[in-house]
Amino acid sequence: MKLYEKSAFELTQMLKEKKCSSLEIVEDVSKRILEVEDKVGAFVTLNIDNAKEQAKTIDEKISKNQAVSLLAGIPIGVKDNISTKGINTTCSSKMLENYIPPFNATVVNKLNESEAIIIGKMNMDEFAMGSSTETSFMHLTKNPHDLERVPGGSSGGSAACIASGEAIISLGSDTGGSIRQPAALCGVVGLKPTYGSVSRYGLIAFASSLDQIGPFGKSVKDVALLQTVINGYDKMDATSKNIVYPNLLEGLNENIKGLKIGIPKEYFGEGIEEEVKTSVMNAIKLLEANGAIVKEISLPTTPFAINTYYVIASAEASSNLARFDGVKYGYRAKEYDNLVDMYEKTRSEGFGDEVKRRIMLGTFVLSSGFYDAYYKKAKIVQRKITEEFVEAFKDVDVIASPTVPSTAFKIGENFGDPLKMYYSDVCTVTANIAGIPSISVPCGKDSKGLPIGLQFFGDKFKEQTILNVSYAYEKLSGGFDCMSKII
Amino acid sequence: MKVDIKHIAKLSRLKIEDDKLLKFEKDMEAIVNMVEKLPDVEGELKLDTENPMTLREDVAVQNKFSRDELLKNAPEVQAGCLVVPKTVE
Numbered sequence: 417m418k419l420y421e422k423s424a425f426e427l428t429q430m431l432k433e434k435k436c437s438s439l440e441i442v443e444d445v446s447k448r449i450l451e452v453e454d455k456v457g458a459f460v461t462l463n464i465d466n467a468k469e470q471a472k473t474i475d476e477k478i479s480k481n482q483a484v485s486l487l488a489g490i491p492i493g494v495k496d497n498i499s500t501k502g503i504n505t506t507c508s509s510k511m512l513e514n515y516i517p518p519f520n521a522t523v524v525n526k527l528n529e530s531e532a533i534i535i536g537k538m539n540m541d542e543f544a545m546g547s548s549t550e551t552s553f554m555h556l557t558k559n560p561h562d563l564e565r566v567p568g569g570s571s572g573g574s575a576a577c578i579a580s581g582e583a584i585i586s587l588g589s590d591t592g593g594s595i596r597q598p599a600a601l602c603g604v605v606g607l608k609p610t611y612g613s614v615s616r617y618g619l620i621a622f623a624s625s626l627d628q629i630g631p632f633g634k635s636v637k638d639v640a641l642l643q644t645v646i647n648g649y650d651k652m653d654a655t656s657k658n659i660v661y662p663n664l665l666e667g668l669n670e671n672i673k674g675l676k677i678g679i680p681k682e683y684f685g686e687g688i689e690e691e692v693k694t695s696v697m698n699a700i701k702l703l704e705a706n707g708a709i710v711k712e713i714s715l716p717t718t719p720f721a722i723n724t725y726y727v728i729a730s731a732e733a734s735s736n737l738a739r740f741d742g743v744k745y746g747y748r749a750k751e752y753d754n755l756v757d758m759y760e761k762t763r764s765e766g767f768g769d770e771v772k773r774r775i776m777l778g779t780f781v782l783s784s785g786f787y788d789a790y791y792k793k794a795k796i797v798q799r800k801i802t803e804e805f806v807e808a809f810k811d812v813d814v815i816a817s818p819t820v821p822s823t824a825f826k827i828g829e830n831f832g833d834p835l836k837m838y839y840s841d842v843c844t845v846t847a848n849i850a851g852i853p854s855i856s857v858p859c860g861k862d863s864k865g866l867p868i869g870l871q872f873f874g875d876k877f878k879e880q881t882i883l884n885v886s887y888a889y890e891k892l893s894g895g896f897d898c899m900s901k902i903i
Numbered sequence: 904m905k906v907d908i909k910h911i912a913k914l915s916r917l918k919i920e921d922d923k924l925l926k927f928e929k930d931m932e933a934i935v936n937m938v939e940k941l942p943d944v945e946g947e948l949k950l951d952t953e954n955p956m957t958l959r960e961d962v963a964v965q966n967k968f969s970r971d972e973l974l975k976n977a978p979e980v981q982a983g984c985l986v987v988p989k990t991v992e
Contacts, residue, residue: 518972654956723938734915741916743985748978755988756916764918772917773927777934779915780906793941795948834930835937 419444420581421899424490425637425665427584431478431489438471438478438489438533441584445491445535448581452903457557458567458577460496461504461537467491470533486645488531493583495574496537497544498629499618500524503534507620508552509542511746511766521618522653523587523629523646530645535583538573542768543737544594544622546570547840550831551770558827559602560900561866565824568598568840571632575602578632579900585642586632591622592725593819593844595630596856600819600869603858604898605639605886606632608844610877611851612657614643615650623732624655626725626848634898636857636887640664643879659877667880670888673707677885678812682718683843688821691862696818699859699870702892703885711812715804718846720797722838725845727781727794734778740766773834802850809875814885817843819856819869843871853879857886858896904939906931 419427419441430436446464453459474489494500497507499517501524506512520528527534541551549557549572557572559565560580567576571588575598578586588595590608599606607630614629621627631642644665649658677700684693704710742748742762749761767775781790808815820840830836847854852873859870870889874882890896908928912919919927970983979986 515976518968518975651959654959717942720940720942723941726934726938727941738916742978743987745976746978752988755990758988759916760918763916764920767917769923769927772912772915772919773930773934775915775917776906776908776911776927776931777938780911780931780935781938783911783914790938790941792948793944794938796944796946797941799946799949800944835933838934838937 418581420448420584422584423635423638424487424585424633424641425635427490428487434478438474439468441489442467442471442491442533442535445581445583452580453582455558455563455903456560456576456580456582457555458493458539458573458580458582459536460506460508460539460554460573463503463534463536467533467535474531485529485531486641487527490532490584491535492527492532493536493538493574493577493586494524494534495540495571495588497540497589497620498523498587499620500534500537503537505537505620506554507543508540508554509767509771510553511740513553513747515745517618519618522615522650524618526646532645538571538577538586540573541570541770543771544570544589544591545733545770545774547593547597547837548830549573550827551768553768556827559824560903561603562824563902565826565866566601568601568820568824570594572598574632575599575604575606578602578604578634579898580903581899585638587629587646588632589619589627589629590848591626591729592848593841595632596819596844596854596869596871597840599632599856601824601867603867604632604634605636605855605857605896606630607639607643607855607879608847608853609643609647609879610853612655613647613661613877613879615648615653615656617650617652621736623729624736625732626729635896636883636890637665637668639855640668640883662880664880664883668887669884670891672703672885672888675708675814675885676812677703677708677710678713678808678815679710680713680715680718680815680817682715683817687839687842688818689823692818692820692822692868695860695868696816696870699889699893700816703889706888706892713808713812713815715808717797717801717804721801721846721849722842724794724797724801725841725849726777726838727790728798730774730778731782731791732778734775734782737771737775798849801846805850805852805873814882815873817871819843819871823862823864823866823868847873852876853882855882855886857889858898859893904932904935906935
């Protein structure tokens with residue numbers, strides 16, 4: 417087995433036992449990148465030279481038997497909307513093509529403290545707006561399990577690099593499903609943490625009340641490990657929750673005897689592919705056969721979640737993206753007549769069509785005469801969806817559903833049809849609306865060999881509960897086989 | 904519902920090219936038709952009292968960044984200032 421195929425957890429053990437060096441890991445991953453990146457296109461920026469230097473420093477520490485931190489020597493990919501000091505952070509947009517942050521996001525400081533090694537910045541839908549990574553200004557990212565298909569999005573690069581072996585773990589961000597949906601389509605594990613548990617300082621904002629940074633990995637252990645590194649209170653984020661965060665890796669427990677799993681009927685209805693439904697139900701039956709108690713529940717406002725999401729997310733986006741005006745940073749149009757003309761040309765040339773659509777939708781729902789009918793109403797529905805989850809969690813410990821209605825679609829298949837694309841997030845947006853944690857784990861493949869995702873929702877700050885049920889499923893199903901077999 | 908794209912674009916400080924106007928109009932109409940299907944819910948917009956945001960203290964912020972460092976990303980700089988088109992005649 418090659419080093420790049422191993423999990424972060426395995427590699428940290430091997431480093432401790434001096435069975436390999438960090439430089440060997442970084443070199444193996446770099447070699448893999450050289451071999452397959454042409455086909456996959458997961459990266460926007462590579463950071464290999466710096467990574468090798470960092471690896472040497474860590475190897476020296478290990479050789480001198482000095483203590484190292486949790487992720488010492490492990491190559492990680494970071495989504496390109498997370499600020500990295502001195503390394504381009506583009507949001508996969510022409511607007512920020514040449515932007516180099518003067519500071520690190522809090523999560524990047526935490527990665528540095530944990531001695532993880534940033535191997536590169538990962539491709540994404542422009543400003544995280546999309547579900548296929550096709551709106552990236554940079555290039556397409558392909559699904560490592562079928563190069564004619566999308567990896568999902570918006571964190572498409574962060575998911576693809578795990579399945580292709582171009583990074584060991586990665587960070588993405590999830591506003592409506594942008595971690596879990598690509599995790600499902602690429603057959604890897606992805607966690608959207610509780611709103612407020614991971615600092616958003618330095619995450620370039622899309623919809624601030626919904627955005628959350630989270631981990632990708634090949635196993636539940638890896639995701640628990642990375643989440644333990646990145647979570648925690650941060651005074652730089654006004655929505656950060658000041659509580660004690662447990663060590664999720666140490667807390668992993670596969671015992672599911674008596675665990676109550678809720679099955680919301682609204683997530684298994686029309687529009688969900690039969691093969692997806694069957695795989696998800698088989699996974700739930702396996703958990704039931706091993707001691708979990710399965711119960712049908714109802715979350716009746718679910719059919720309105722996608723509408724609510726697009727109103728709230730676009731409203732916030734229209735405000736957040738107003739800062740891109742060609743003055744302080746980013747792209748500026750070459751020719752203009754006056755200040756307003758400069759703003760308009762800069763923004764029209766710098767943003768892609770999907771970003772423009774969302775800004776305009778947000779502007780529309782907030783505009784005079786429409787605010788009450790759209791934005792205000794959506795905020796009330798948001799409260800209702802949240803209350804339904806609160807009620808449900810009085811009765812069950814976790815809620816299970818498919819992550820995505822289908823498996824990976826073909827490149828171009830949904831591009832240009834916004835509604836079809838938006839529907840891909842129909843099972844994931846509710847977690848963002850309610851601010852609760854949610855994870856996607858692989859639960860088999862369809863007849864075309866494409867991965868299917870199983871999603872668990874948990875109550876606020878109950879990451880441990882959904883990680884534990886995922887861990888139990890991983891063990892019962894014989895482990896996840898995330899790696900691409902075709903590249 | 905039909906959306907006046909030209910008007911909304913103006914409010915958004917965007918310009919939509921004429922050849923793309925029709926596609927944007929069609930897409931926006933479809934999206935608005937989707938999002939307007941919200942249920943008639945009773946209730947007022949309430950603040951989330953369970954998770955109040957904490958305002959930062961009103962104290963001077965330590966200046967972590969040098970002016971030069973921040974200006975490196977600006978499209979046009981002169982004598983340590985951002986350059987913008989003339990706004991006052």
